Amino acid sequence: MENTPPPSPFPGLITREQEPLNLELPFPTLTEPVLPANRLFVRSHFPVPALDAATWQLRIEGAVSQPFTLSYDELRQLPATTLQATLECAGNGRARLTPKAKGLLWEQGAVGNAEWTGVPLSALLAQAGVAPDALEVICEGADQGTMNDEPKAPGVIAFARSLPLAKATRPEVLVAYLLNGQPLPPEHGFPVRLVVPGWYGMASVKWLNKLTISTEPYAGYWQTLEYAYWQRHHGQPTLVPVAEMQVKAEIARPALHEAVPVGQPYRVFGAAWAGESEVTSVEISLDQGKTWQPARLLGAAVPFAWRFWEYSWTPAAPGRHTLQARATDLAGRTQPTTHDPDRRNYMINKVASVEVFVG
Ligand SMILES: Nc1nc2c(c(=O)[nH]1)N[C@H]1C(S)=C(S)[C@@H](COP(=O)(O)O)O[C@H]1N2
Ligand SMILES: [Mo]
Numbered sequence: 001m002e003n004t005p006p007p008s009p010f011p012g013l014i015t016r017e018q019e020p021l022n023l024e025l026p027f028p029t030l031t032e033p034v035l036p037a038n039r040l041f042v043r044s045h046f047p048v049p050a051l052d053a054a055t056w057q058l059r060i061e062g063a064v065s066q067p068f069t070l071s072y073d074e075l076r077q078l079p080a081t082t083l084q085a086t087l088e089c090a091g092n093g094r095a096r097l098t099p100k101a102k103g104l105l106w107e108q109g110a111v112g113n114a115e116w117t118g119v120p121l122s123a124l125l126a127q128a129g130v131a132p133d134a135l136e137v138i139c140e141g142a143d144q145g146t147m148n149d150e151p152k153a154p155g156v157i158a159f160a161r162s163l164p165l166a167k168a169t170r171p172e173v174l175v176a177y178l179l180n181g182q183p184l185p186p187e188h189g190f191p192v193r194l195v196v197p198g199w200y201g202m203a204s205v206k207w208l209n210k211l212t213i214s215t216e217p218y219a220g221y222w223q224t225l226e227y228a229y230w231q232r233h234h235g236q237p238t239l240v241p242v243a244e245m246q247v248k249a250e251i252a253r254p255a256l257h258e259a260v261p262v263g264q265p266y267r268v269f270g271a272a273w274a275g276e277s278e279v280t281s282v283e284i285s286l287d288q289g290k291t292w293q294p295a296r297l298l299g300a301a302v303p304f305a306w307r308f309w310e311y312s313w314t315p316a317a318p319g320r321h322t323l324q325a326r327a328t329d330l331a332g333r334t335q336p337t338t339h340d341p342d343r344r345n346y347m348i349n350k351v352a353s354v355e356v357f358v359g
Contacts, residue, residue, distance in 0.1 A: 009185075020044040020145075021187060025109030028255035030271060032059050033113060033299065034084065034309055039178050040112040042187045043089050043104075045159055046145035049207050053183075053191040058124075058175070062138075062213035065129030072177070072191050078119045081174060084305035086113040086273045087204055090227055090242045093348035101345040108250050108352075111273075113306050115125030116195045122169040124211070133215050136162040139194050140210040153221045161203055161227070161239070162218035163196065171212045172197040172304060174270050175208065197304035198276035200242050200347070202227045230342040235255035237342070245275035246349040247335060249282045249309070249327035254356045260321075262358050265314045268295070270325060270352075273306040277329035282309040285324040289337060289351065295325070315358040 013023040013267060023042040025035070053072040061067040077262055089110035094101045104110075125137070140160040147153035167173065176195045184190040189206030196203035202222065223241035230237040249272035260266050272279045283292035295311040315321060328334040335351045 010042070010187075013039070013041070014107075014109070016106065020046055021048060022104055024106055025112060027108035027250060028258075030252040030269075032137060032273075033306065034180065035114055036113045036116065037182065037185050037188065040114055040188065041089065041110045043110065043201060044143065044187070044193035045147075046143040048186050049142045049144075050186070051142055051191055051207060056209065058192065058209055058211065058214075060124055060128045060211045062211075063134040063215050064213050065131070066127065066184065068128060070124070075119055075175065075192065076177060078123060080117050080119055081171070082117040082178075083172060083197065084113060084115050084302050085172075085195055086111065086164050086245075086304060086306040087195075087201040088245055088248075088273070089324050090202055090346040091348070092202035093350075094345055094352050097339055097345060097348065097349075103345050110201075111250070111306075113334060115174040115180050115269075116174055117178035117181070118174035118192075118195065120171055121173045121175055121194070121211075122171065122224070125165075125169060125213070128213065130165065130213055134165060134213045135216065136160045136164050136214045136218055137168045137338070138210075138212040138214055138218050138220070139205040139208060140212070141189075141205045142207040142209045145168045147221065147225075153225070157221055159205060159222060160218075161205055161222050162214065162219050162220070163203060167196065167199070169241075198244055200227075200245050202242065221236050227251045227346065229344050229346055232342070242346050245273065247274040247277065247279070247327050247329040248272065248349040249279075249325040249335070249352055250331060251323060251325050251352050251354045254323065254354060256354055256356075258356050260315055260356045260358050262315055262318050268311040268313050268323060268325075269308070271306040271308050272325075272327035273330035275326065276304070277331055277333070278303070278308050279327050280330055282311075283326055283328075284311045284313070285326075286313070286321065288322060289324055294328070318359045319357075321356055321358050323354045323356065
């Protein structure tokens with residue numbers, strides 16, 4: 001029918017913003033550890049650029065001995081790596097902050113896990129010959145626009161983030177062109193994006209078209225005015241770019257305010273991830289955090305990917321109950337009970353909490 005909109009290419013995702021496109025996974029619908037491309041959340045700051053793989057180029061320049069330009073076909077001929085990576089937006093969970101935070105109010109689902117294929121960034125850096133005094137790689141996307149919230153960006157800017165060389169040269173950081181074995185969908189960065197496993201999503205620059213190797217720390221819009229948080233250095237709060245994902249468990253089921261039958265076993269289910277580390281345990285509390293019981297980790301640990309977990313709960317009494325979940329990583333780091341205001345509206349990993357009705 002003429003007046004019917006075309007079917008959504010992202011069935012079931014929650015629209016947080018239409019333009020630019022921002023879509024969230026309804027987390028209680030989680031079932032598969034590797035999500036199909038149309039179930040991955042979408043986070044964009046500008047309209048999706050219409051790019052053509054036949055004319056796309058990646059320029060590598062700056063503090064290098066051999067600047068060069070790479071075409072899509074040339075990139076696809078280089079030795080490739082395939083890996084899983086869980087990408088979480090640094091603002092995921094913002095809807096749970098009080099007082100109400102500024103920014104998109106993501107609930108639980110600005111996170112997803114998928115399989116990516118691409119060329120290790122380290123190979124391109126080696127080909128360019130990075131100068132001995134180089135510090136960072138500034139990674140720029142083809143999308144552009146104006147940022148009008150105060151403090152405003154100075155006119156039209158691109159999306160760009162820098163990666164310190166220590167991370168940029170790790171084997172897991174990919175210049176990716178396949179998502180679950182298929183070319184990237186336009187919304188996820190077609191034809192080529194960066195994938196930075198273990199780091200919050202903003203590091204994985206989509207529509208990648210330029211790498212500038214720099215000898216100075218980059219202080220661009222996306223790592224100062226946005227995606228930066230306070231660290232206390234020398235007694236002074238200092239803005240630092242958001243980087244590694246914090247350890248976190250999310251409860252998929254029961255969903256918030258779900259009705260759960262009394263006296264029957266209920267399968268509490270969710271996912272947990274730990275940035276560059278590994279989830280070593282997930283625990284559940286039914287008494288506001290006084291005591292914790294171990295949940296069961298499912299499947300095998302996959303580096304940089306989330307891990308599903310379950311816990312069998314038989315509620316004994318009707319009424320309101322609060323379920324809490326927390327994960328711990330290999331370094332013994334666990335989740336805080338409150339959000340540290342120094343993190344501003346990013347890196348939200350306070351203990352997950354879901355209120356349900358038993359009856
Ligand atoms: N070029 C470009 N890259 C980008 C963004 C963007 O707006 N433009 N958003 C970033 C943010 S904040 C996140 S969380 C991830 C989301 O990736 P996805 O949309 O493929 O899920 O992309 C990152 N890369
Ligand atoms: Mo993000």
